[in-house]
Structures are given as C-alpha cells and as structure tokens.
Amino acid sequence: MQLISVDIGSTYTKGALLVLRDGQLHVQARASVPTTQDDLTTGFVQVLLALGVLEEKTQLETLAPTIPVYVSSSAKGGLSVAAVGLVPNVTMEAARLTALSAGGRVSRVFSYLLTAADIELLEQNPPDIILLSGGTDGGNERYVRQNARRLAASTVPSCIVYAGNRQAAEDVERCLRGKPFTVTENILPALDCLNPEPARQVIRELFLQRIVQGKGLERLIRVLRHDPLPTPLAILEFVKILHKHGTDLEDFCLVDVGGATTDYYSALCHPLPGPETVYRGIPEPRIKRTVEGDLGLRVSACSVLDAAGPSLEADVAHAGHRMESLQAYARHVEAAPGHLAACADEACYDRLLFSTCVSIATQRHAGRLRSVYTADGERHVQTGRDLRHVRRIVLTGGYAAHMNLDHCIPAMATVPVDDTGSSILAPRSPVCWIDRDHLVPLAANVAAAHPEAATRLVHDNLVRTRAATVHPHEHPRTSP
Amino acid sequence: MNHPVIVLGVIGADCHAVGNRILDMYFSSRSYHVVNLGVMVSQDEFIDAAIETGAQAILVSSLYGHGEIDCAGLRDRCIERGLDDIILYVGGNLVIGKQRFEEVAAKFRTMGFDRVFGPDADLAVVDRLLRQDIKRRQPCS
Numbered sequence: 001m002q003l004i005s006v007d008i009g010s011t012y013t014k015g016a017l018l019v020l021r022d023g024q025l026h027v028q029a030r031a032s033v034p035t036t037q038d039d040l041t042t043g044f045v046q047v048l049l050a051l052g053v054l055e056e057k058t059q060l061e062t063l064a065p066t067i068p069v070y071v072s073s074s075a076k077g078g079l080s081v082a083a084v085g086l087v088p089n090v091t092m093e094a095a096r097l098t099a100l101s102a103g104g105r106v107s108r109v110f111s112y113l114l115t116a117a118d119i120e121l122l123e124q125n126p127p128d129i130i131l132l133s134g135g136t137d138g139g140n141e142r143y144v145r146q147n148a149r150r151l152a153a154s155t156v157p158s159c160i161v162y163a164g165n166r167q168a169a170e171d172v173e174r175c176l177r178g179k180p181f182t183v184t185e186n187i188l189p190a191l192d193c194l195n196p197e198p199a200r201q202v203i204r205e206l207f208l209q210r211i212v213q214g215k216g217l218e219r220l221i222r223v224l225r226h227d228p229l230p231t232p233l234a235i236l237e238f239v240k241i242l243h244k245h246g247t248d249l250e251d252f253c254l255v256d257v258g259g260a261t262t263d264y265y266s267a268l269c270h271p272l273p274g275p276e277t278v279y280r281g282i283p284e285p286r287i288k289r290t291v292e293g294d295l296g297l298r299v300s301a302c303s304v305l306d307a308a309g310p311s312l313e314a315d316v317a318h319a320g321h322r323m324e325s326l327q328a329y330a331r332h333v334e335a336a337p338g339h340l341a342a343c344a345d346e347a348c349y350d351r352l353l354f355s356t357c358v359s360i361a362t363q364r365h366a367g368r369l370r371s372v373y374t375a376d377g378e379r380h381v382q383t384g385r386d387l388r389h390v391r392r393i394v395l396t397g398g399y400a401a402h403m404n405l406d407h408c409i410p411a412m413a414t415v416p417v418d419d420t421g422s423s424i425l426a427p428r429s430p431v432c433w434i435d436r437d438h439l440v441p442l443a444a445n446v447a448a449a450h451p452e453a454a455t456r457l458v459h460d461n462l463v464r465t466r467a468a469t470v471h472p473h474e475h476p477r478t479s480p
Numbered sequence: 481m482n483h484p485v486i487v488l489g490v491i492g493a494d495c496h497a498v499g500n501r502i503l504d505m506y507f508s509s510r511s512y513h514v515v516n517l518g519v520m521v522s523q524d525e526f527i528d529a530a531i532e533t534g535a536q537a538i539l540v541s542s543l544y545g546h547g548e549i550d551c552a553g554l555r556d557r558c559i560e561r562g563l564d565d566i567i568l569y570v571g572g573n574l575v576i577g578k579q580r581f582e583e584v585a586a587k588f589r590t591m592g593f594d595r596v597f598g599p600d601a602d603l604a605v606v607d608r609l610l611r612q613d614i615k616r617r618q619p620c621s
C-alpha cells in the first residue's frame with residue numbers, strides 16, 4: 001500500500017512517497033520544492049509531480065481516491081495566539097502552555113486586566129486567536145468578565161476562545177456576542193489540575209476554519225477529503241506516539257531547530273517529582289512543547305549570539321575561528337535567510353549556531369531545583385520538569401539533516417546553575433540522535449493512522465552523533 | 481456561593497505536613513472548598529492561589545518557630561496585589577521560646593492577621609469564627 005505525506009513548511013514543501021509493507025513503512029521517493037506562498041497547492045502539485053504520482057498536466061482533482069495523502073502545514077510559522085490569564089504564574093502560564101501545546105505561536109501574553117494600551121496592541125497587531133482564561137472553576141470571575149467587556153468594546157477581529165472560570169462563561173459569551181467566539185472547558189479548573197485538551201481541540205479546529213482560508217488550502221481539503229494538520233501539533237502528537245511505541249527511546253527530548261525558531265518537545269513518564277522533593281507551580285504535562293522565538297539559524301541568527309553565554313566564545317576559539325567572523329556570518333544569514341553554507345568555515349558557523357540553539361533551548365525547557373535549608377535539614381524545591389535522567393535528544397529540522405556527520409556537533413555546554421543559583425534540570429549525559437533524512441514531520445503526518453510503522457520509520461532513520469554532545473556536569477547539590 | 485473557598489498552606493521553609501493534612505480533612509468535612517498548597521509555601525503562592533480561586537480566607541500555618549519572619553508583610557502584599565479585604569488567619573508554633581500567647585497573638589494581629597491561634601486551638605472554634613468573619617465581610621446583596 002502506498003501513502004503520500006507532504007509537509008508545507010514556511011520555506012520548503014517536502015514530500016515523500018511511502019510504502020507500507022508487512023507493517024513497515026519504506027520511503028520510495030522524496031521531493032522538496034520551495035513553498036509557493038501565493039497558492040500553496042502549486043508547490044504541493046510540484047512535489048507530487050517530483051514524486052512521480054501525478055502525471056504532467058493532470059489536475060490535482062484527479063489524484064484523490066488512489067493513494068491516501070496526508071498533509072501538514074505550518075501556516076506562516078504557526079497560528080499566532082495571544083494568551084490572556086489572571087495571575088502570571090498560574091492561569092497565564094497555563095494559557096501559554098495550552099497555546100504552545102496546540103501548535104500555536106504565542107505572540108503575546110497578558111495577565112490581570114487588559115489595559116487600553118494592551119487592547120490597542122491587539123487591535124494594531126491582531127493575533128489569529130485570543131485565548132482568554134482566568135480563575136479556577138468557582139474562583140475569580142471579576143477579571144475575565146472585565147477583560148471580555150474590554151475585548152467586546154474593541155475592534156480586535158481575532159477569534160476569541162474562552163477557557164476560564166466556568167461560572168463566568170455565560171456572561172462572557174453574552175458579552176462577546178457578535179465576535180468570532182468559542183467557549184470551552186477551563187484550562188485550569190482547579191489549582192492542581194491542568195486541562196489543556198479541550199482548548200487545544202478548539203484551537204486546532206479554528207486553525208482549520210480560519211487560517212487555511214486563502215492560499216489554496218481549501219481546494220486541497222476538498223480534494224483530499226480530510227483536514228491538513230498544523231505541523232507543530234502533528235509533531236507534538238507524534239512525540240506522544242513515539243513515547244508510547246518507541247520503547248528504546250524511553251523518556252526523550254526532540255528539538256526542531258528551524259530558521260526562525262527552535263521548537264522543543266519532551267516526553268516524560270513521570271513529570272512530577274516524588275514526595276522527597278517539594279514541587280511548586282502548575283502541574284507539568286507528560287508531553288510538553290516550548291518554542292524559543294529568538295533561537296533560529298537564519299531569521300534569528302543574531303539573537304542566538306545575544307542569548308549565548310560565555311562558553312560560546314571558547315567553543316568558537318576551539319573550532320579555530322574568531323567571534324567576529326561568526327557575528328558577521330550571523331548578520332549575513334539573517335539578511336539572506338535562504339543562504340546555505342558555501343564552504344567549510346560557514347558549515348562550522350552553522351554548527352556553532354545549531355549547538356547554541358539546542359543548548360540554550362534545553363536550559364530554558366528544563367525545570368529548576370533549589371535547595372532550601374529548613375529546621376529539618378536541606379530540602380529541595382522543584383519548579384518545571386526534571387530532564388536529568390533523559391538519555392536521548394533527537395535533533396530534527398532541515399539543517400540537522402544536512403549536517404555533515406563526520407563532524408560531531410561542537411560540545412553543547414549547558415551550565416549547571418542559573419542566575420538565581422538554582423540547578424538547571426537539563427539532561428545530564430544525553431546522546432544526540434539526528435533525524436538524518438528529516439523524516440519526523442513526514443512520519444508525524446501518517447502517525448495517527450499507522451503509529452507503529454511511523455515510529456519504526458523514524459527510529460531506523462536516527463543516527464547517533466559521534467560524541468556525547470553535552471558536557472557531563474555535576475550538579476552542585478546531590479540530587480534528592 | 482455555598483461553599484466558602486479557603487487557601488491552606490504551611491509558610492516559609494517549613495515542611496511539617498501532618499497538621500496541614502489534618503486541617504485539610506477537617507475543613508473539607510465542614511463543607512469548605514479547600515485549596516491546599518501543602519508545605520513550604522511562599523507569600524506570593526498564597527496570594528496567587530487566593531486570586532485565582534476567589535478565596536475568602538487564607539489560613540497560614542507555621543510550625544517551626546520562624547513564623548514571624550515568614551509572615552511579615554503578608555497583609556501589605558495582599559493589599560498591594562488587590563486582595564483588599566481577604567481574611568487572614570495564622571496558627572501553629574509561631575515563635576521560638578517561651579512567650580505568652582497573648583503577646584504573640586497581639587504581635588501577629590499588628591501584622592495584619594485577623595485571628596491568631598496557638599498549637600492547641602480547637603478547630604471547631606476556628607470553624608465557627610471563620611464562618612462569622614466570612615459572613616461579616618460578604619457584601620450585602
């Protein structure tokens with residue numbers, strides 16, 4: 001049985017013709033063309049032509065019934081979501097996490113009351129979706145009511161998803177009548193209960209209804225008779241499947257380093273610590289996605305260097321280069337995002353940028369552990385997730401696939417402690433595996449239908465990097 | 481609102497968990513909606529939880545004798561963050577050494593706590609006082 005999987009990215013449209021035989025997926029053909037922004041179907045058709053499944057001059061419409069086609073689209077880098085919550089550490093954080101887990105790009109976050117200036121920002125630069133939350137069920141209603149009123153009085157055209165205090169839902173709905181609006185379950189019904197799933201589902205549906213309009217995607221949906229998936233959501237779901245079916249992977253991280261952002265996924269069996277450690281903050285989900293908007297190999301190359309710690313200079317010197325040359329390269333590729341490394345030096349700069357993105361994103365994704373001295377002795381307080389036991393980091397993305405494997409990635413120095421003196425709970429001695437043929441997004445598309453085969457396909461395509469890429473480091477305090 | 485919402489927790493670097501569990505069980509059985517933050521809770525965590533859950537009262541426990549340091553400024557911080565008239569109770573072994581309870585209670589009342597309880601407080605009394613205080617603060621409607 002043949003399958004086609006296509007991922008319409010922001011720069012490239014990639015496709016593969018896959019064959020499913022004896023429960024195993026094999027890649028029969030691959031193709032990649034620049035994404036055609038005006039009409040996405042043009043690039044899609046070009047990929048199908050290159051895969052040899054469409055004859056020259058045949059209409060897209062004739063493709064449908066013979067081979068199932070699975071499509072994902074990153075839709076201009078993901079749909080933008082403004083997350084509105086009440087308290088920054090509580091519902092605002094829950095809203096941010098929910099938007100990210102729905103494959104969104106969080107454009108802004110707001111806490112407490114939306115001010116006139118906040119509304120103006122939203123009017124001038126409207127996100128695709130506003131995720132309005134606040135209050136646990138039966139809890140605070142004042143802020144969400146008032147925020148709804150302010151949004152109702154504004155000219156903000158965005159879809160508003162209400163996922164706050166259940167008690168205020170009817171009022172909020174009445175208030176926002178006439179605006180594009182959906183009510184769903186509270187993302188934080190109780191302080192110790194995160195409930196992102198219903199809001200995620202709504203965001204996904206909105207993605208399909210609103211974001212795919214124009215650019216020819218409706219035509220694609222008509223032909224394929226099923227909806228394309230937002231790429232980050234497809235990958236998140238795939239991470240879930242990999243965690244379930246890919247027994248060798250156990251707990252793992254998956255990092256997608258792109259031109260503009262670094263997407264970080266982690267899958268943990270037990271995201272919360274045992275009783276010996278005090279956990280603080282909203283509960284961690286088993287699968288988590290974070291997006292670093294300032295870490296990327298092209299559009300955000302300069303901000304990678306701004307974010308890098310002093311260890312980068314040592315790495316640059318160790319690689320036999322000067323920091324100034326790397327900075328000049330970063331400026332150059334930021335201005336010309338289509339640039340590909342043209343010589344050995346440039347390839348080395350790309351590797352340095354790549355490893356910096358991965359190490360900083362790892363540090364940001366990981367939780368923190370601090371020691372507190374109590375009358376009963378030392379205690380540990382944890383916030384966020386503990387990745388110390390994670391052995392594998394899967395690196396994916398177009399650049400990772402093109403990396404010359406003869407060079408190992410420069411050591412990724414993760415610092416053991418952050419600015420506040422807390423230990424960073426990053427993987428201690430992980431091994432990085434590279435998605436050599438960049439199959440993750442393509443396998444993710446078919447994973448819902450063929451979970452085990454898609455898992456196997458990606459597994460068999462992972463190549464271990466030559467060296468352990470993160471300096472093993474000791475945490476200043478022994479783990480609890 | 482039938483069930484009053486109360487936030488419970490042990491403040492500061494105090495990890496005495498047993499009393500906290502007992503308070504949780506007792507007040508839950510008395511039809512309160514208990515939001516229990518457990519041990520080692522910071523002032524801001526109490527306030528965050530009270531804002532989100534719309535709590536009427538925060539019940540702070542302290543067992544290890546550093547209560548005075550940990551609780552200082554909690555009322556001001558509540559006001560600063562918009563909880564103008566939340567009920568604040570504190571109880572436990574609040575100070576080290578032998579100090580007369582009346583003095584300790586006076587000290588904590590000056591700090592802005594509505595009521596102060598010693599380690600041997602009768603929870604039925606706390607319950608009765610709490611209901612009174614909540615009723616008194618409710619806006620007439």
